[in-house]
Every structure is written in C-alpha cells, then in structure tokens.
Amino acid sequence: MAEYRYPDKGDRLTIALINNEYDSKAWQESEARILDIAADALAQLSSKVSDRTLLDVGCGTGRLFDFFAKFVGRIEALEPDNERYRQALEKGRLVEASTGVSISVINEVLGDNKKDNFYDIILSSHVIQHLGQAQVVELFKTMARKLKPGGLLLLMTTYADDSQEKFYCESWDSESRKSRQISFEEFENIFRDGGGLPVRMFSKESVVKMAAAVKLKLTEFHPFHGKSIENGEEYQPRDAFYIFVKE
Numbered sequence: 449m450a451e452y453r454y455p456d457k458g459d460r461l462t463i464a465l466i467n468n469e470y471d472s473k474a475w476q477e478s479e480a481r482i483l484d485i486a487a488d489a490l491a492q493l494s495s496k497v498s499d500r501t502l503l504d505v506g507c508g509t510g511r512l513f514d515f516f517a518k519f520v521g522r523i524e525a526l527e528p529d530n531e532r533y534r535q536a537l538e539k540g541r542l543v544e545a546s547t548g549v550s551i552s553v554i555n556e557v558l559g560d561n562k563k564d565n566f567y568d569i570i571l572s573s574h575v576i577q578h579l580g581q582a583q584v585v586e587l588f589k590t591m592a593r594k595l596k597p598g599g600l601l602l603l604m605t606t607y608a609d610d611s612q613e614k615f616y617c618e619s620w621d622s623e624s625r626k627s628r629q630i631s632f633e634e635f636e637n638i639f640r641d642g643g644g645l646p647v648r649m650f651s652k653e654s655v656v657k658m659a660a661a662v663k664l665k666l667t668e669f670h671p672f673h674g675k676s677i678e679n680g681e682e683y684q685p686r687d688a689f690y691i692f693v694k695e
C-alpha cells in the first residue's frame with residue numbers, strides 16, 4: 449500500500465474542535481460514559497479475560513490501550529500512519545509493562561494483514577468517518593470476518609442525529625479551524641486526493657444497514673459527545689457508540 453498519512457497531524461483539528469465548540473471536560477466525561485457501557489458489555493462475555501483478544505483497528509496513538517487492557521489478555525492494533533504507529537508502539541510498550549497484557553501494533557490497514565487471526569472484540573474508534581464509501585463497506589466486511597461467532601464490534605463514529613448524512617472538509621485557515629459542508633462526490637475526492645480531513649456524519653440507519661449486510665446485529669446504540677445534557681440525554685450529539693454482535 450502507498451504510505452498513508454492521516455490528514456489531521458497531531459490531532460490539531462480534533463483538539464481545536466473540542467476546545468472551541470465543546471466543553472472539553474464534558475467531552476471527556478461523555479466518552480467515559482460510553483466506555484462504561486462498553487465495559488458492561490465486555491463483562492457479560494463468557495470467555496476468561498486472559499483468553500480474550502481485542503483488535504483495535506485504526507488505533508491512532510494507542511489512546512484507548514489503557515482502558516481496554518483491563519478486559520482482555522491480548523491487544524493487536526493496526527495503524528497505517530507511520531508517525532501515529534510509532535507513538536502507538538511506544539504507548540503499547542508502556543501499557544504492556546504496567547498491565548502484563550500483551551500488545552502488538554502493526555503499521556497496516558485491516559485487510560493488508562494476511563494473518564488469519566480471529567478476535568473476541570474488535571474496536572473501531574473514530575475511524576470510519578474519515579474513509580471513502582467503498583473503504584467503509586470493505587472494512588465492515590473484514591471486521592465481521594475477523595470476529596469470532598458471538599464476538600463484539602465496538603464502533604464509535606460521527607452521528608447525524610436528524611438521519612440526514614452530511615459530509616465535511618476540515619482544514620486550517622491560517623490558525624483557525626475551518627469546517628465546510630461538501631457533497632458526497634467532493635468527500636470522496638478529498639479522501640482520495642487529500643486537501644483536508646474528510647468527515648462524514650453517519651445516520652444510524654446507514655451504519656446499521658452496512659453492519660446487517662455482513663451479519664452484525666445491533667445490540668446497543670448510544671449517541672454521545674453532545675453540546676449539553678438535557679433531561680438526561682445529550683443534546684446535539686456529534687458521535688454515536690454502537691455495539692454489534694456477530695451472529
């Protein structure tokens with residue numbers, strides 16, 4: 449594969465989004481709530497913790513290794529961007545040393561990895577919103593194939609809460625983060641040719657449909673990362689957390 453570079457170097461656009469448009473403490477607390485839901489689902493698995501293997505697809509810098517190391521005996525992670533891969537490798541070494549959980553990080557995308565390993569859990573956190581349509585469909589297919597029967601896909605991605613899918617290009621205008629709504633065709637071109645960070649806001653329906661096509665059944669759905677909490681629900685959620693089980 450040609451060398452892939454994630455367009456948001458150092459996560460600067462994401463950090464600017466969180467700091468400028470959200471309350472960053474509430475942002476973190478919102479993610480902590482959905483990670484608690486993930487923990488509850490993992491607690492219901494019948495396998496022994498030390499026997500479980502988790503695949504982290506698009507692990508970035510290994511941000512979630514610490515959290516998931518509590519629930520599995522081994523983590524395998526894939527990260528195509530060289531710089532982020534090196535950071536994840538270092539993070540993996542630290543988490544492995546402190547938890548005893550075996551962690552290996554590979555500089556690849558899913559599918560390049562020819563090893564036919566199968567996993568109890570696959571984690572895909574904030575990856576699919578940056579991929580072209582064909583790549584998302586392919587990723588779902590491969591993730592479903594790599595899950596053991598009864599295995600769980602934990603998926604976090606951006607969410608269009610009015611069911612209208614939207615496409616954006618995020619980039620810098622001198623020192624300001626700029627987000628511009630674009631057409632599906634432009635999104636696909638930017639994914640292919642570069643020119644910013646492509647971000648797709650998925651409707652729940654389209655995510656569930658792509659998953660159903662590869663026999664992944666929805667068991668949990670939780671919007672999160674809202675602007676505020678109203679009546680116990682997050683208002684204007686930017687993201688959603690899905691748990692699918694392989695039938």
Ligand SMILES: C[S@@+](CC[C@H](N)C(=O)[O-])C[C@H]1O[C@@H](n2cnc3c(N)ncnc32)[C@H](O)[C@@H]1O
Pocket residue numbers: 453454505506507508509511512526527528529532556557558572573574575578579583
């Ligand atoms: C927004 S970051 C999320 C990182 C991490 N999962 C997290 O939640 O912090 C998206 C990551 O997906 C990686 N990525 C992009 N295309 C990918 C693909 N086809 N397969 C796996 N990872 C991919 C990028 O390099 C980037 O590190």
